[in-house]
Amino acid sequence: MIKKLSTGLLLMIACSANATDEYSKELYDIYCTACHAVAASGAPQAFTSEWDERLDKGMTTLVNHAINGIGNMPPMGTCAECSAEDLEDIIRYMAQEQ
Amino acid sequence: MNFDRIQLNRRNLLKAAGAGLVAAGTAGCSSSVKPQENPGIIGKDGKRVLPWSNWSGNQHCQPNERLVPRNEDELLTILRNATQPIRSVGSGHSFSALVPTDQTLLSLARLRGVENVDADALEADVWAGTRLSQIGDKLWEHGLSTINMSDIDTQAFGGALATSTHGTGKELGTLSTHVKTLRIANAAGEMLECSAEQNSDLFHAAGNNLGALGIVTKARIRTDKAYYLKEHSWMMSEDEGLERAEELRDTHRHYEMYALPHSDYMLGIAIDKIDPAEIPTDQAEPSGDAYEAFRMMSNLIDYMPFARSWLVNFGAGGVEPETRYGKSHEIFGNLRDIRFNEMEYTVPAEVGPQCLREILQTIKKQNIPVIFPIEARYIKGDDVWLSPFYKRDGFAISCHNFHDKDYKKYFAAIEPIFWKYDGRPHWGKIHTLKAAEFAARYERFNDFLRVRKEMDPQGLFLNDHLRSTLGIS
Numbered sequence: 001m002i003k004k005l006s007t008g009l010l011l012m013i014a015c016s017a018n019a020t021d022e023y024s025k026e027l028y029d030i031y032c033t034a035c036h037a038v039a040a041s042g043a044p045q046a047f048t049s050e051w052d053e054r055l056d057k058g059m060t061t062l063v064n065h066a067i068n069g070i071g072n073m074p075p076m077g078t079c080a081e082c083s084a085e086d087l088e089d090i091i092r093y094m095a096q097e098q
Numbered sequence: 099m100n101f102d103r104i105q106l107n108r109r110n111l112l113k114a115a116g117a118g119l120v121a122a123g124t125a126g127c128s129s130s131v132k133p134q135e136n137p138g139i140i141g142k143d144g145k146r147v148l149p150w151s152n153w154s155g156n157q158h159c160q161p162n163e164r165l166v167p168r169n170e171d172e173l174l175t176i177l178r179n180a181t182q183p184i185r186s187v188g189s190g191h192s193f194s195a196l197v198p199t200d201q202t203l204l205s206l207a208r209l210r211g212v213e214n215v216d217a218d219a220l221e222a223d224v225w226a227g228t229r230l231s232q233i234g235d236k237l238w239e240h241g242l243s244t245i246n247m248s249d250i251d252t253q254a255f256g257g258a259l260a261t262s263t264h265g266t267g268k269e270l271g272t273l274s275t276h277v278k279t280l281r282i283a284n285a286a287g288e289m290l291e292c293s294a295e296q297n298s299d300l301f302h303a304a305g306n307n308l309g310a311l312g313i314v315t316k317a318r319i320r321t322d323k324a325y326y327l328k329e330h331s332w333m334m335s336e337d338e339g340l341e342r343a344e345e346l347r348d349t350h351r352h353y354e355m356y357a358l359p360h361s362d363y364m365l366g367i368a369i370d371k372i373d374p375a376e377i378p379t380d381q382a383e384p385s386g387d388a389y390e391a392f393r394m395m396s397n398l399i400d401y402m403p404f405a406r407s408w409l410v411n412f413g414a415g416g417v418e419p420e421t422r423y424g425k426s427h428e429i430f431g432n433l434r435d436i437r438f439n440e441m442e443y444t445v446p447a448e449v450g451p452q453c454l455r456e457i458l459q460t461i462k463k464q465n466i467p468v469i470f471p472i473e474a475r476y477i478k479g480d481d482v483w484l485s486p487f488y489k490r491d492g493f494a495i496s497c498h499n500f501h502d503k504d505y506k507k508y509f510a511a512i513e514p515i516f517w518k519y520d521g522r523p524h525w526g527k528i529h530t531l532k533a534a535e536f537a538a539r540y541e542r543f544n545d546f547l548r549v550r551k552e553m554d555p556q557g558l559f560l561n562d563h564l565r566s567t568l569g570i571s
Contacts, residue, residue, distance in 0.1 A: 030210075030229060030232070034231075034252060042390075060136075064135060064136065064137065067137050067138070067148055067149070068137060068151075069151065069155055072436065072437055074151075074152075074153045074154070074155070074190070074437060075149075075150075075151035075152075075153075075155060075190075076148070076150075076151070076190075078153055078189045078190050078191075078252065079207070080150070080166075080187045080188070080189065080190065080203075080205035080207050081166045081205050081207035081208055082148075083145075083146070083148070084138070084146055084148060
């Protein structure tokens with residue numbers, strides 16, 4: 001019984017870690033795909049392992065990079081509607097390997 | 099401008115210059131930006147308010163409030179209860195200071211989408227927060243295409259209308275000229291509708307409104323039946339490009355040129371409608387590294403400026419002709435967000451090539467350190483009061499430099515040339531004109547000010563830049 005509960009809990013945690021709300025996906029589609037889904041852009045590609053090393057820098061650093069812009073990435077990725085929390089959600093979404 | 103139209107090849111450059119030197123030259127390619135730690139301030143509601151910067155990074159501000167209304171009612175409530183100035187922001191593609199404010203920054207990004215498409219009447223409603231790149235696919239589902247489009251299509255539709263955003267084509271006007279009706283909220287929080295027949299003064303002012311009249315929420319646009327395009331680009335000599343400009347303009351639906359400073363070359367780009375049955379099935383894949391090639395060349399020239407002309411000519415001389423085919427929005431649009439700063443002036447169409455020639459000669463003569471291509475496009479005249487194309491067909495010349503390279507000396511050297519040819523600046527790009535100079539260039543300037551005052555008597559929608567360019571104390 002305890003084993004079953006533990007397995008269920010782990011599954012729930014795993015699912016919630018990967019769950020992305022529809023709004024974050026919409027923001028990704030509108031603002032991020034022009035670079036993060038086009039390899040020639042030089043930007044880290046969504047849903048690949050290219051995010052692993054970047055995540056090691058810490059989420060605060062990555063969100064700050066997104067806010068300020070970095071390299072060829074424009075500040076906020078030009079998302080005027082995004083909050084810092086939205087940017088974090090999008091980064092987590094792109095960092096999922098599929 | 100769309101770098102992917104130039105089939106400049108990095109491999110050839112590497113051969114020319116030697117990989118070691120190139121590697122040294124490109125070491126600074128990443129970013130000169132020093133990230134600010136924990137950017138933003140705490141707003142009056144206790145939540146973090148992020149700073150704003152435009153797309154290229156040459157404009158910044160720290161608003162004390164950011165608002166993103168979810169519908170028109172919410173927007174009108176905001177306006178009725180406003181206690182401080184509000185500037186509206188689209189996707190931040192203006193290089194001039196149209197947006198910066200330390201007070202309320204309002205985005206219509208959540209008022210987006212294309213709806214009420216009427217395929218028989220060839221019309222559709224487009225919300226102001228819609229990215230231009232989102233319009234084409236949606237219209238295509240209904241068997242429609244936009245009449246024309248800019249080559250960068252990541253701007254917000256509302257921002258594009260505010261600044262006479264345009265593509266190219268002798269018989270084609272700016273995106274504002276495709277608008278049939280507009281909805282715009284005034285400072286009192288009232289929604290107004292306008293067209294060429296209804297509230298016509300407001301309509302002719304709103305086609306290039308600078309966000310100074312109110313908040314445009316939606317427009318009904320004219321469209322075309324869905325069509326495919328063939329784009330052909332080829333390199334020719336600078337002299338040939340300038341001499342044949344009018345002939346090529348007259349023989350293609352869209353024609354533009356990329357002049358390459360310090361070279362003897364110019365890229366011609368001709369775009370025409372094509373029957374899909376004529377599209378070859380085996381299209382060549384573009385190399386896709388033109389931007390990187392220019393970037394590499396620019397950094398290399400920083401190390402060996404004496405080789406500038408040779409290098410640019412070497413790169414340009416290896417560019418092969420290319421032909422692309424696709425749905426209208428696939429050919430018009432630019433896939434990659436390549437950052438730069440830009441000055442654009444529109445001169446009368448008949449003196450365009452002459453003006454461009456003088457700019458290219460000046461760059462060589464003064465040895466101005468720029469290799470970024472200069473884009474030149476023909477656009478049909480219109481009747482929008484503050485449009486650079488007001489009552490005259492125009493030749494828009496766009497000068498750029500990489501976003502992290504100095505552009506001020508370059509632009510300062512060429513802006514007087516534009517003045518000499520009676521040029522009118524793009525309102526959303528870099529210029530140094532003030533109200534008196536605009537008034538001299540636009541016969542309906544004072545009419546625009548009158549409509550602005552009717553819409554916004556207290557200056558709710560003004561910032562310092564607008565007060566200066568419109569002459570409002």
